[in-house]
Amino acid sequence: MxxxxxxxxxxxxxxxxxxxxxxxxxxxxxxxxxxxxxxxxxxxxxxxxxxxxxxxxxxxxxxxxxxxxxxxxxxxxxxxxxxxxxxxxxxxxxxxxxxxxxxxxxxxxxxxxxxxxxxxxxxxxxxxxxxxxxxxxxxxxxxxxxxxxxxxxxxxxxxxxxxxxxxxxxxxxxxxxxxxxxxxxxxxxxxxxxxxxxxxxxxxxxxxxxxxxxxxxxxxxxxxxxEVASRESQVVTVSFGGAPQLSEVHTQALMNTEGVKAVELSGNSIEITGAPGLTPSYVRFFVAHGFDITGVHQKEYNLEDVYQRYFENISTEKETNGKSGNIFQRSFFKGIKN
Ligand SMILES: Nc1ncnc2c1ncn2[C@@H]1O[C@H](COP(=O)(O)OP(=O)(O)OP(=O)(O)O)[C@@H](O)[C@H]1O
Missing domain, CATH: 3.40.50.300 (P-loop containing nucleotide triphosphate hydrolases)
Structure with missing residues (x-):
């Protein structure tokens, strides 16, 4: 400067x-x-x-x-x-x-x-x-x-x-x-x-x-x-005109998409947690299977989220015997997918 x-x-x-x-x-x-x-x-x-x-x-x-x-x-x-x-x-x-x-x-x-x-x-x-x-x-x-x-x-x-x-x-x-x-x-x-x-x-x-x-x-x-968003798993909420009829086959197909970690149905929407950049493929998936999409929302990280990630990481560092390193060299996601 x-x-x-x-x-x-x-x-x-x-x-x-x-x-x-x-x-x-x-x-x-x-x-x-x-x-x-x-x-x-x-x-x-x-x-x-x-x-x-x-x-x-x-x-x-x-x-x-x-x-x-x-x-x-x-x-x-x-x-x-x-x-x-x-x-x-x-x-x-x-x-x-x-x-x-x-x-x-x-x-x-x-x-x-x-x-x-x-x-x-x-x-x-x-x-x-x-x-x-x-x-x-x-x-x-x-x-x-x-x-x-x-x-x-x-x-x-x-x-x-x-x-x-x-x-x-x-x-x-x-x-x-x-x-x-x-x-x-x-x-x-x-x-x-x-x-x-x-x-x-x-x-x-x-x-x-x-x-x-x-x-x-x-x-x-x-x-x-x-920076946080690019390192984190991204949470995308896809909304539909009514409660989506998501079959076991659909859920499995979504879960098998590379990078997807969790799929959760909630009322008229589905929340998908996965690697950043997958939103277009989610949309393509639902359109291809005849779902009526009314909205797509990608979670944004505010300062509160950024701050929390730093402190989660500090605690993790302390738990793992104080091994230090760049905070963003770690994955923050505590996965659901095995
Ligand atoms: N005069 C002092 N003598 C000894 N230790 C001190 C003194 N002043 C501050 N410290 C210690 O230095 C560290 C930093 O304190 P500081 O007051 O700068 O923190 P802070 O970020 O301003 O905290 P807060 O948000 O509570 O105001 C703390 O561990 C504090 O106990």
């Missing part, structure tokens, strides 16, 4: 004998929304802390907006807005005054402070609640106020740690839309750490899956799901 905004090279963090972050290489470009995924303890927060210059790497380097985060943390902090999981406010002050206070702390000239704060209140959709005390704000409103505080210094990068926790579904949608707008309109680079995979899928351009300090996957979601 040319001129990445965030660049990690061989980044490693040891806590005693524990490798919390293990030789991480990662580049994130300007305006990208990157999702950091991984179970508790995978090393996400430690990586973020090193990006902010709040903890020193044991080895490797972090560069953010051209500044080394370890040797020049102050310059990095000027460019980066960090919104932790639980942001604190002065509950007795109204929201606007909270924001004005943060604006002053960030050195925004006094003549501009109030205008800038109001502008941001509008941007995050709190213009009608800016005179309410922060202590009376709902969780969703607090997250918006937190985002306004992060944006007040006009950062080039924002790092959001579980920003949608505790917000209702409508609020989540609005919040994610706002993040997307910031990235697309203002070219702000966004690093989003979250366990909510469906939300990450909605908003992120690229994701990294962290496990035990290592980055096991780092790609566009569509490419990761295509």
């Amino acid at each position: 040319e001129n990445p905004v965030i660049e990690l090279i061989g980044l490693t963090k040891l806590y005693g004998s524990l490798k919390a972050v293990d030789n991480l290489d990662l580049s994130i470009g300007r305006g990208e929304i990157y999702g950091l995924l991984g179970p508790n303890g995978a090393g996400k927060t430690t990586t973020i802390l090193m990006m902010l210059g709040l903890t020193e790497p044991s080895a490797g380097s972090v560069t953010v907006c051209g500044f080394n985060a370890t040797s020049n943390p102050v310059a990095v902090k000027r460019k980066v807005g960090y919104m932790p999981d639980n942001m604190g406010f002065y509950d007795g002050l109204n929201a606007l005054d909270n924001l004005v206070y943060i604006a002053r702390l960030n050195g925004i000239p006094e003549s501009k402070v109030r205008d800038r704060a109001r502008e941001l209140m509008e941007m995050v959709g709190l213009e009608n609640a800016m005179h309410k005390k922060a202590g009376t704000y709902s969780r969703g409103m607090k997250q918006r106020l937190g985002l306004a505080e992060v944006l007040i210094k006009q950062p080039e990068v924002i790092i959001l740690d579980e920003p949608t926790n505790g917000i209702d579904p409508g609020g989540v949608k609005e919040f994610l839309t706002l993040i997307r707008q910031l990235s697309r309109q203002q070219h702000i680079t966004v690093l989003l750490s979250s366990h909510h995979l469906n939300q990450v899928q909605q908003v992120c351009d690229r994701v990294g899956i962290f496990v035990e300090g290592r980055l096991l996957a780092n790609d566009h979601i569509s490419r990761l799901s295509t």
Whole structure:
């Protein structure tokens, strides 16, 4: 990647004998929304802390907006807005005054402070609640106020740690839309750490899956799901006008097709599990046998599926005495056909 905004090279963090972050290489470009995924303890927060210059790497380097985060943390902090999981406010002050206070702390000239704060209140959709005390704000409103505080210094990068926790579904949608707008309109680079995979899928351009300090996957979601689909058995559902009269002979003929692993009849449809790329031959089979097809659906793999496959594989690796290898060198299918 040319001129990445965030660049990690061989980044490693040891806590005693524990490798919390293990030789991480990662580049994130300007305006990208990157999702950091991984179970508790995978090393996400430690990586973020090193990006902010709040903890020193044991080895490797972090560069953010051209500044080394370890040797020049102050310059990095000027460019980066960090919104932790639980942001604190002065509950007795109204929201606007909270924001004005943060604006002053960030050195925004006094003549501009109030205008800038109001502008941001509008941007995050709190213009009608800016005179309410922060202590009376709902969780969703607090997250918006937190985002306004992060944006007040006009950062080039924002790092959001579980920003949608505790917000209702409508609020989540609005919040994610706002993040997307910031990235697309203002070219702000966004690093989003979250366990909510469906939300990450909605908003992120690229994701990294962290496990035990290592980055096991780092790609566009569509490419990761295509990769899984190409390695997995593919599940195809063929629907019919009525309950298909599938005889034993038909079932056997289907099962004998090379690559087919399971055939299951369910109401007006038949679900076939088999190697990728067999859908046309299923269709030909049913047409040739006079079945009235009304629909064909191929299962798509979403981020949740991709994530699950990684963890199934990790467990398998552990069960087989920690023999490691490329996650996609294995077959994920636990077959039905003998
Ligand atoms: N200051 C510390 N001292 C010792 N060990 C630590 C310290 N901070 C984190 N760890 C350990 O490093 C590993 C990575 O922790 P980290 O907080 O980075 O994970 P995480 O992916 O952010 O998890 P979560 O999703 O729970 O926030 C964990 O095993 C954790 O116990």
